Amino acid sequence: MDFRIESDSIGEKKVPKSAYYGINTLRAADNFKITGLKIHEEFIKSIVEIKKAAAITNEGIGLLGEHIKETIVKACDEIIEGKFKDQFITDPIQGGAGTSINMNVNEVVSNRSIELLGGEKGNYNIVNPNDHVNMGQSTNDVIPTAGKITTIKLILRCIKQLKILKKVFKEKAEEFNDIIKMGRTQLQDAVPIRLGQEFNAYSSVIKRDILRLNQVIESLKEVNIGGTAIGTGINTDMRYQIKIIPNLSKITQIQLNQAEDLIDSTQNLDSLVITSSVIRTCAVNLSKIANDLRLMSSGPRTGFGEINLPAKQNGSSIMPGKVNPVIPEVINQIAFNIIGNDVTINMAAEAGQLELNAFEPIMFFNLFQSIETLTNGINTFVENCVQGITANRKRCKGLLENSIGILTALCPYVGYKEAAEIAKRAMNTGESVRKIILREKILDEREVNSILNTVDMTKPRISRKYAVYK
Template identity: 70%
Template sequence: MEFRMESDSIGLRQVPKDAYYGVQSLRAMENFKITGLKLNEEFIKSLAEIKKASAITNSAIGLLDEKIEKAITAACDEIIEGKLHEEFIVDPVQGGAGTSSNMNANEVIANRAIEILGEEKGNYKIVHPNDHVNMGQSTNDVIPTAGKITILRLLEKAMSKLEILHKALDEKSEEFDDVIKMGRTQMQDAVPIRLGQEFKAYSSVIKRNIARLNKVEKHLKVINMGGTAIGTGINADEEYLSKIVPTLNEVTNLGLMQAEDLIDSTQNLDIFVEVSSGIKNCAVSLSKMANDLRLMSSGPRTGFGEINLPSKQNGSSIMPGKVNPVIPEVMNQVAFNIIGNDVTITMAAEAGQLELNAFEPIIFYNLFQSIETLTNGVDTFVENCITGITANRERCRELVENSVGIITAICPHVGYKKAAKIAKTALKTGESVRKIIIREGILRESELNDILDPIGMTEPGISCKNLIAK
């Protein structure tokens, strides 16, 4: 392998001659062998968008030679298209508040721009990573802005999957609207409910989570570009400060806004805690739903057996024919991981000191992962589980008929004391509540049929009104 010599404040260092990254990226790669992973693809593109907008702005105000700006812009466009991503060699978890990621972008863009201008990589007299590509910027406004742009793009994908899930749950609520089943509280028989009502509740909580994430998206669009090191805008031209965000909007089409208080926006990372909380809330709702599906489908002979989940793969290496609820199980595990990530994000945001929080790399590593795993989890949840669920209608009805829980629906018609006596008799003898009531002449069968009508038992007041009418 051939090398070129580069220098930084640490000293001289050999860099592979064909590499687009430079000495600072190489040192970071060696120092931060943490996850073994590369920077998020969307994050890399976001960095390139910021560098492009900065070059255009600096050129427009006369600070950057137009020829250099065109070369930088062309290099950024290639990265935005997905090229040169293999040259981003730093680990996502790194010390230095993201300086390594920022310099990796600066070096790759500079060397590609040098190449575009017909010179050899490493000739920073032509295009310099700091003086030209990073002009008017700091790691401390570039990295949080790139993080927000990335999160906005990742959330867009997540929201589209959540909308599909919401629609699928709505469709199931209509399909199962006439399926009466036993409702349970604290894992004990409670009162009847329609399976469609349960699925409507799942749909409602997803709708609420979508609304919550829509709200947080607005806060993500407030960025600190122009604040440079600590929000005071040092080394940024006044005209650059006023034009960088509008230019970045032209590049990203995201409707970004410059923060009113750039110092606050630089040192406080509460927005990322807010995003993580929204993702965690969604994950908790999905995990609870997955728990319910595993319970309702349990069996097939000795459990609830109220619904059937699609069979996706063998469930055991030793028990023939066993099929496990693997899709709800993976949704649970996605949620567990997101909840853990949320703790890390919370602690990292709290750990900031004075004018900067140095822990954005771990925040973004966990937050990007949370959004992407939620997106992928929801995708498989819909495609491989929700849309294929079927109801065991007779089993559901049988459990209702044989449950003592239906006595609650009868209580307003016979009184609490008599209803309690019927329930105790049913539990003691194993007879159904219906059989005891008819045998003892407490209610006529026609009256009982009205009271135990599926709609009457699962909507407020209908049973009582029927009795009063008679």
């Protein structure tokens, strides 16, 4: 392999001659062999979008030559289109508050620009990674701004999937609206509920998750680009401060806002803490729904067996015919991981010191993973589980008729104590509640039919009399 020699303040290093990255990137690749994973593709694109916006802004205020600007913009566009992916070699978890990935982008944009101008890669007299590509910027405003832009992009994809899930739950609610089953509290028989009501509740909680995610997007639109190193804007022109946000908004197609206090925005990452919390809340809600589906589908003969989940794969290497609820199970595991990521993000945000939080790489790495795994999980939840759920009507009816939970409806008519006695007798004898009431002439058949109408039990109604007030 042919090499070129590059130097920095630490010394010299051999860089592969064909590489678009340079010495800073190579040092980072040697120092941070941590996860073996790549930087998120959207994160790289967001950083490159900032480089493009900065070049346009700096040329517009007369600080960068037009030919250099045009070349940087062209190089940035190529990267945004998906070229040179293999040139971004730094690990997502890295020291230095993200300087390594910022310099990786600076060097790739610089060397591609040099190449476009007919020079040899590494000849930074033509286009310099720091002086030209990074002009008016610092890692400390580039990385948080790019991270927020990336987070917004990923959340928008997640919201799209959540809207589909909400719609499917709503459709299932309508499909199952006439199916009465026994509701449960603490896993014990409670009172009747329509299966459709349960699925409508799932739709409602997803609706709230979507609302919260849309709200958090607005907070993420406030960025600290223009603050450079610590928010004071050192090495930027006042005109750059004014024009960078409109240019970046146009390129990203996201209406960004410059933070009112750039020092605060550089020091504090509470918006990421809130974002992670909202993602975690959504994951917890989905995991609870997954728990419900696993319970209601349990059996199929010795459990609840009220619904049937689509069979997706064999459930055992030893037990023939066993089919497991694998899709709800993966939703649970995604939630567990997101909760862990949220803890890491909280710890990293708290660990910031003075004018900068150095732990943005781990925060964004975990946040991107949380949003992306959640989005992918929702997609498989819809396609491989929720859409194909069917109801076991006979099983729901049988469990309901054999339950003593319907006795709750008797309380306004015979009183809690009498209802409890009937329940005890039903449990001891195995007789139905209806049979005991009629045999002991506690109520007549017309009253029993009215009071124990399970459809009426799933909604409020006007009672004709209250025994407790006699």
